[in-house]
Amino acid sequence: MSLLKLFGRKTFPKGIHPVEYKEQTSARPTRRLPFAPQIIVPLSQNIGKPPIAIVRKGQHVERGEVIAVADGALSVPLHAPVTGTVKDIELMPTPSGSKKDCIIIDTQPSSSQIPIQGEARDIEAMSRDELIQAVKDTGMVGLGGASFPTHFKMTVPAGKQVHTVIVNGCECEPFMTTDHRVMLENVKNLILGIRIAMKCVDASRAMIGVEDNKPDVLAAIKPHLPEDGSITIEAVETKYPQGAEKMLVYSLLGLEIPAGGLPADIGLAVFNVATLAEIGRLLPHGQGLIERVVTITGDDLEKPGNYLVPIGTPLRYILHYAGFNGQQAELILGGPMMGSAAASLDTPVTKGTGAVLVLDQRATKNDDILPCIKCGKCLQACPINLNPCELGQLAAKRRYDVMEEQYHLNDCFECGCCSYVCPSNIPLVQYFRIAKVLNRERRLNNG
Amino acid sequence: MIATKKLSSGAHTGTNVTVQRIMWQVILAITPATALGLFYFGWPAVNLFIITILSAILFEAFCLRLAGKVAISAILDGSALLTGWLVAMTLPPWAPWWIGVAGSGVAIILGKQVYGGLGQNLFNPAMLARVALLISFPIEMTTWANVAPINSSHAPNFSESWSITFSGLDTMAPIDAITGATTLGFVKTEFSQKHLLPDILADYSLFFDFLGWTRGSLGETSALLLGLGGLWLIRQGVIKWHIPVSLLLTVTVLSGFFHLMDSHHYLTPLVHLNSGALMCVAFFIATDYVTSPNTPAGQLVFGMGCGLLIFVIRTWGAYPEGAGFAVLLMNAATPLIDHYIKPRIYGRYRNGKPLEPKTVEQERKS
Numbered sequence: 063m064s065l066l067k068l069f070g071r072k073t074f075p076k077g078i079h080p081v082e083y084k085e086q087t088s089a090r091p092t093r094r095l096p097f098a099p100q101i102i103v104p105l106s107q108n109i110g111k112p113p114i115a116i117v118r119k120g121q122h123v124e125r126g127e128v129i130a131v132a133d134g135a136l137s138v139p140l141h142a143p144v145t146g147t148v149k150d151i152e153l154m155p156t157p158s159g160s161k162k163d164c165i166i167i168d169t170q171p172s173s174s175q176i177p178i179q180g181e182a183r184d185i186e187a188m189s190r191d192e193l194i195q196a197v198k199d200t201g202m203v204g205l206g207g208a209s210f211p212t213h214f215k216m217t218v219p220a221g222k223q224v225h226t227v228i229v230n231g232c233e234c235e236p237f238m239t240t241d242h243r244v245m246l247e248n249v250k251n252l253i254l255g256i257r258i259a260m261k262c263v264d265a266s267r268a269m270i271g272v273e274d275n276k277p278d279v280l281a282a283i284k285p286h287l288p289e290d291g292s293i294t295i296e297a298v299e300t301k302y303p304q305g306a307e308k309m310l311v312y313s314l315l316g317l318e319i320p321a322g323g324l325p326a327d328i329g330l331a332v333f334n335v336a337t338l339a340e341i342g343r344l345l346p347h348g349q350g351l352i353e354r355v356v357t358i359t360g361d362d363l364e365k366p367g368n369y370l371v372p373i374g375t376p377l378r379y380i381l382h383y384a385g386f387n388g389q390q391a392e393l394i395l396g397g398p399m400m401g402s403a404a405a406s407l408d409t410p411v412t413k414g415t416g417a418v419l420v421l422d423q424r425a426t427k428n429d430d431i432l433p434c435i436k437c438g439k440c441l442q443a444c445p446i447n448l449n450p451c452e453l454g455q456l457a458a459k460r461r462y463d464v465m466e467e468q469y470h471l472n473d474c475f476e477c478g479c480c481s482y483v484c485p486s487n488i489p490l491v492q493y494f495r496i497a498k499v500l501n502r503e504r505r506l507n508n509g
Numbered sequence: 510m511i512a513t514k515k516l517s518s519g520a521h522t523g524t525n526v527t528v529q530r531i532m533w534q535v536i537l538a539i540t541p542a543t544a545l546g547l548f549y550f551g552w553p554a555v556n557l558f559i560i561t562i563l564s565a566i567l568f569e570a571f572c573l574r575l576a577g578k579v580a581i582s583a584i585l586d587g588s589a590l591l592t593g594w595l596v597a598m599t600l601p602p603w604a605p606w607w608i609g610v611a612g613s614g615v616a617i618i619l620g621k622q623v624y625g626g627l628g629q630n631l632f633n634p635a636m637l638a639r640v641a642l643l644i645s646f647p648i649e650m651t652t653w654a655n656v657a658p659i660n661s662s663h664a665p666n667f668s669e670s671w672s673i674t675f676s677g678l679d680t681m682a683p684i685d686a687i688t689g690a691t692t693l694g695f696v697k698t699e700f701s702q703k704h705l706l707p708d709i710l711a712d713y714s715l716f717f718d719f720l721g722w723t724r725g726s727l728g729e730t731s732a733l734l735l736g737l738g739g740l741w742l743i744r745q746g747v748i749k750w751h752i753p754v755s756l757l758l759t760v761t762v763l764s765g766f767f768h769l770m771d772s773h774h775y776l777t778p779l780v781h782l783n784s785g786a787l788m789c790v791a792f793f794i795a796t797d798y799v800t801s802p803n804t805p806a807g808q809l810v811f812g813m814g815c816g817l818l819i820f821v822i823r824t825w826g827a828y829p830e831g832a833g834f835a836v837l838l839m840n841a842a843t844p845l846i847d848h849y850i851k852p853r854i855y856g857r858y859r860n861g862k863p864l865e866p867k868t869v870e871q872e873r874k875s
Contacts, residue, residue: 080522159517222866236522308855308856312855317867318855318856318864319856320856320857320863320864320865320866321854321855321856321857321863321864322856322863323856323863323864323866327866327867328866328867329867392521394521397519398519398520398521398522399519399520399521400519400520401519401521402517402518402519403517403521405517421521421522425522426521426522427520427521427522427523430582432528432586432627433626433627433628433629434628435528435531435627435628435798435799436628436798436799436803437531437798438798438803438804439526441803441804441852445855446854446855446856447852447853447854447855448854449803449851451803470854470857470861473854473855473856473857476518476519478518478519478520479520481518481519481520481523482519482520482522482523482524483523483524483526484523485524485526485527485528485530485531486527486528486628487523487527489518491518491519491520492517492518495518
């Protein structure tokens with residue numbers, strides 16, 4: 063056990079303390095965003111094969127109806143976020159940066175937009191495999207941002223055994239407050255979702271980890287915890303990236319996930335709170351994931367807040383509704399640390415989009431890159447003890463193989479701490495992503 | 510309305526700590542000690558200071574032009590100004606103009622630009638210049654002016670100072686009346702004549718030394734102001750405590766030990782701490798990011814190495830002061846220190862192999 067544990071505050075070494083900027087939205091209850099006149103649903107929203115569209119141009123779809131079916135183990139289905147007419151399936155910009163096939167639906171203005179119900183399910187009576195299939199049918203992926211298919215995470219690999227479910231309620235990204243609102247407003251569904259997850263992975267206990275800047279969440283959840291102590295909630299230090307799986311596991315239990323391994327290697331399964339709360343809401347009614355809570359925030363917005371946004375709502379509509387009145391700004395999907403900059407206003411919100419963040423240009427890093435002065439601030443920030451400084455130098459020399467083999471590039475989960483603290487504005491995470499892609503391509507070409 | 514960023518990855522925001530800000534904070538930290546030096550040593554020191562800094566910036570601009578880079582933006586980062594400033598601080602205050610120019614030339618061209626510029630150099634540029642000058646021009650580099658504050662009765666006036674800077678000290682007669690030895694130099698000479706402590710330092714005042722009222726390099730005489738500037742830098746988070754503390758502690762412990770063993774032949778730790786370039790080196794030279802290790806443990810080793818070498822050279826070496834040599838030797842060892850002293854990566858053993866999976870049974874046992 064490390065020294066940190068001796069002083070009682072559950073945390074991990076290193077990391078950073080960026081300004082939180084959460085007060086703009088954290089106290090505002092979630093409201094529903096109106097339906098945009100046109101909805102753009104990318105087929106590919108997560109790792110794995112994109113699902114196969116089963117709707118045709120001109121076809122009428124009801125809100126909640128399946129419009130694309132899963133194709134393979136890692137794939138999940140898609141449901142229509144609105145009642146309307148399929149206009150077309152064509153290439154449109156997506157949050158990943160590239161254009162991908164999207165189902166475009168013209169919203170039917172006169173519709174009541176009541177989602178269709180699936181078959182009701184008795185969770186107690188369902189077997190583990192039936193539950194996992196039911197999770198897959200909801201089209202659920204990790205709502206924390208990584209968008210990993212949830213049913214696949216709930217399938218414990220052969221030979222592994224899980225004893226504890228870790229529920230990640232650490233919303234460590236500045237500006238974002240979606241998980242905060244979900245934990246306040248959706249406690250019963252969250253507890254049900256945790257029970258479903260525990261049953262799927264066959265765990266005997268669950269631990270909710272929440273950052274200690276959310277005492278209201280602790281107070282809201284504690285009365286709902288079962289008396290047998292199978293589900294507990296723990297406060298951990300407010301620090302970035304506390305919400306990273308590797309960091310939270312260390313903070314709560316003092317355990318490390320082996321490099322290149324899974325939480326299941328040390329008997330754990332980790333899920334985001336919003337994911338489990340949504341499963342708890344959808345699964346008993348056999349419904350699919352058609353909307354999610356998104357923090358719409360940043361500079362020059364008239365109506366910032368947390369909104370229940372239909373999947374596929376274009377950014378243009380969101381900015382219009384939130385009353386953006388600024389001149390120059392940059393638009394980020396997700397938080398300022400790990401989110402990606404949107405290249406087009408036609409980009410839609412997808413299952414993994416937790417925030418739409420408008421940053422005044424004064425708030426963003428400028429593009430002037432200075433030479434590395436080896437100040438070592440990135441080494442003091444990197445939560446997994448990599449050497450971003452050396453990795454950055456190697457990237458500049460295009461020694462991508464050395465980065466991977468000697469400096470463990472692939473352990474980097476791109477939290478952005480190094481780029482954040484760099485006084486020379488070196489876009490280290492950008493370099494690392496490029497290096498990883500090129501290494502992967504090289505292996506494919508050689509193999 | 511909405512600008513698209515060139516970069517798609519985070520972090521999209523940052524801290525207000527920039528390279529320029531760091532350089533200016535260091536400059537601010539060394540300003541009190543420098544100002545005191547300029548006041549104590551008068552107009553010739555001011556001349557030398559300005560010449561050294563201007564030539565450093567000119568050399569930087571020249572090299573950047575030669576390398577086809579945009580000179581203006583690179584000069585604005587403040588690094589050339591800081592290098593020139595540090596060189597000036599380490600020079601004898603009444604040295605002739607060409608010492609300042611040569612020092613800046615060595616520091617900027619040989620110390621920094623030939624390696625590829627900012628952040629690429631192996632050795633601390635200011636110390637490289639100091640040592641190169643000391644070896645090449647031993648007379649000029651060991652002629653120490655007496656303290657003669659600006660406008661005091663025995664200080665050179667403006668025209669006299671002009672001739673000191675541009676024609677050399679020889680024009681001022683008698684030279685022995687206005688120059689002398691530094692504390693460390695004096696002690697070394699006395700030892701060579703078989704004199705013993707504490708008689709050697711009968712006239713020595715630790716207090717005056719502490720305040721900088723003593724012969725020495727332009728900006729290195731006041732341990733008090735240098736120490737305060739250094740502590741401020743640590744407080745500002747510009748430097749970390751590891752190198753200064755381990756360096757100063759090593760010198761203190763070693764000199765304390767030998768002084769206790771034989772107080773006739775070894776100076777007390779207080780004289781060591783107050784003399785020569787020690788404070789300046791501990792806070793502003795050895796802590797140079799580029800040329801020191803980047804892990805806390807590596808920095809402790811680096812500081813200890815510097816302290817050990819400084820003490821050894823001062824005590825048994827041919828030179829009265831060894832800070833420059835010590836720093837350069839440890840600069841050379843820095844890549845090695847960084848190679849061997851690395852933190853353990855999360856999820857891996859020290860040797861880089863991934864951790865073994867932990868089964869439920871093992872977890873229950875532990």
